[in-house]
Amino acid sequence: MSKLIYLDNAATTAVHPEVVAEMLPYFTEFYGNPSSIYSFAGKSRQAVDASRKIIAGALGCSEKEIYFTAGGSESDNWAIKSIAESYRSKGNHIITSKIEHHAVLHTCEYLAKNGYEVTYLDVDGDGRVRPEDVEASIRPETILITIMFANNEIGTIEPIREIGRIAKEHNVLFHTDAVQAVGQVPIDVKEYNIDMLSASSHKLKGPKGIGFLYVRNGIKLTSFIHGGGQERKKRAGTENVPGIAGFGKAMEIALETMEVRAEYETELRDHLIERVLAEIPHTKLNGHRTDRLPNNANFSFEFVEGESVLIMLDMQGICGSSGSACTSGSLDPSHVLLAIGLPHEKAHGSLRLTLSDETTREDIDTTVDALKVLIERLRNMSPLYEDFIKNNSK
Amino acid sequence: MSKLIYLDNAATTAVHPEVVAEMLPYFTEFYGNPSSIYSFAGKSRQAVDASRKIIAGALGCSEKEIYFTAGGSESDNWAIKSIAESYRSKGNHIITSKIEHHAVLHTCEYLAKNGYEVTYLDVDGDGRVRPEDVEASIRPETILITIMFANNEIGTIEPIREIGRIAKEHNVLFHTDAVQAVGQVPIDVKEYNIDMLSASSHKLKGPKGIGFLYVRNGIKLTSFIHGGGQERKKRAGTENVPGIAGFGKAMEIALETMEVRAEYETELRDHLIERVLAEIPHTKLNGHRTDRLPNNANFSFEFVEGESVLIMLDMQGICGSSGSACTSGSLDPSHVLLAIGLPHEKAHGSLRLTLSDETTREDIDTTVDALKVLIERLRNMSPLYEDFIKNNSK
Amino acid sequence: MYCCSFSDKVMDHFMSPRNVGVISDADAEGSSGDPECGDALTIYIKVEDYVITDISFLVFGCVAAIASSSMTTELAKGRNLEEALQITNQDIADALDGLPESKMHCSVLGADALENAIKNYYTKNQKK
């Protein structure tokens, strides 16, 4: 097979070589438990502290506001369940959107079974939550608004600043799942009035299995994993020192390169979008045209089915995704595509391509060339296309 | 400083070089998300499957009974909270012991605040739970017995087989925190009637931040982290592929070397115990003399305080621990030492030394020589020792 | 408590404490702490013309307790009793170039034992 063209960076990224280099000493050389008191363990503790400092710096918060977790899903679960538990006496109402990641949606559904009320906001055709909807859904018993920073499927960036302002005005806590946004777009939690924020290392060239939750000072936080005194007694378990060190390094690199990367990826992404829309008929771009992640393109090809497209691309060494990785393998069309108003059959024919700064223009052109051919092949064997042609030629 | 003598392998271990080698390709080469459908991601999926197979083989269970987590603490929390939630309609009583790890104890305390009743069993002077106590505490509403396989501080191995039998006879579920035992002593979950078992990779030369929970088929398991469909929809979050691959390799090595290692470490440990008891007066071995982990020695030195001993050892490049790593830094004496009947001031003077197969006889002799001198120095400045000498010379 | 959170001075006084031992013909002694809680300190003083001419201690305790006991004796030696009574735990911690937050209470041990020793001296000598 020819060179791999990896266009699924929203599912996960290759770890940056410098990140691996940063992690390595903590496996075999400085392997001490950060909680141990001897000087040897000081190296591990310093690695954890240094990473926390980088991350806090990136978000504009204090180091004491960062809690390491095992990933984005844990952070989402912890944030939402913690607020639900801590603020139960204040109320039982949570506001979220219909296009959240399952880590948020399923947690909300779990709470809904346990005496909480959840409002799932609609989004517009571009996948944006309307701030006025958020405001209109606030009730006296609303304790939490949780709206993602950027959507993992269609890449749309949500109006976080406006939502943060509304949350603050109404004195409701605001959590954002920023798993897709951290490292890709600038985020200042104080400026945006974000009270809690979830992130995951493997989306920004860090290792898998490590994430963090930012929790603004002053928020009542329950512990998600009980046990030892790690993470200021809020999240027990021996620290994943290499993972934490790697995440710190990945964040540092992401920050340093963000501007250049965003410019490069945006240009490439726009080239991809333009070619696909121009050269493959009956195709729609999903998500907002400009307010989207620099590296995300999401298309619906009418008359074809997404899995077939993916597998045909795979045969040519091109990695893409339809819907989010976690749900692929299921036959339900993406809840996100349904929420932006796609009919079922179009939702089934969607393809997400997410770039990195290693992606070349040649990769994109090869991909578009391949897509043109295979979409045509699939359409030529599709009864839906046959019907369409018939009806149109009448 | 001279060569480091690392005698804190119960806190964490150095990762085995072969384990690191096993992990490396999954950072930069086969970095795909195991949930993705293209063939590139197959490598990641295979790594997860292979590790699960090794682990299931090690415990004598099926692969479907192994759920990866972020470590021992998460596994403990999940097991206990899940049973509490799933079997609430059957009852609200949990039996545990006074010497469990905080990941178990604090989880039980959390449940106790939420309508559950918890019996904390006493242990004997060697730190062993009496099976007859377990049996006597079972009530109609008992839903879970959770007793650790081996204690992390004093190394005592619990009568798991007997407890498993009792649990089965009374139709009560049995969870064991085997974080210290897995990879050190043979465990067969079917033979021992273990329904759930927690383990953590970094205690057996695997990486930090990865663990598993074994859950016998047929047990109602709630999901601890809601979200994507990973781990048979029970534990969401992109799999920590390198961590899982490393854990599998570590388990493989641990199994292969277990017998030889246990023999080697037991002999060295006994040499340590004999020399310390013979050459340092007013010293007690904590934990069972023979039914203990091959690599664990735990001493109480009368008239001295543990932190001072540790730091003096540290000055000579020797790493030990007093109490468990997670609680050191606190001034409360270890709950385990109090439970085996040590008075407070003796509990304050305890030292845990835990070996690995890299520990040499010379390391042990250097450590004992250093201990002799520093314990004497500390005693010579201790008012308790002065009192003792005065009273004895009368 | 982590070893690296201690100043060089603390480590120096911990590894080579000054004035350790018993003064068998001490004019007074004073104690503080509780072995149950992991710490106990006794300070012995010799006094001439209300000046502490010799001082020693025995301690059971953590690194900070040992270092601050040692520093207490250094600070008190050669001072007259009234001056010595003024020594606070903050003075002791300062003289050690500071103590970690969670170890500040260990320096109270030194200040208390010294105060008790001096008060015992006064009580004894008033009775005479």
Ligand SMILES: Cc1ncc(COP(=O)(O)O)c(C=O)c1O
């Ligand atoms: C007996 C026992 N249980 C649970 C744990 C927690 O494991 P981890 O730190 O991997 O979460 C430990 C180790 O710290 C342990 O020794």
Ligand SMILES: Cc1ncc(COP(=O)(O)O)c(C=O)c1O
């Ligand atoms: C928006 C969003 N939230 C949460 C997650 C979950 O992160 P993780 O897989 O690291 O748990 C993901 C990625 O899968 C995501 O894209």
Ligand code: FES
């Ligand atoms: S035809 Fe295979 S999923 Fe419907």
Ligand code: FES
């Ligand atoms: S003397 Fe008690 S902790 Fe230092």
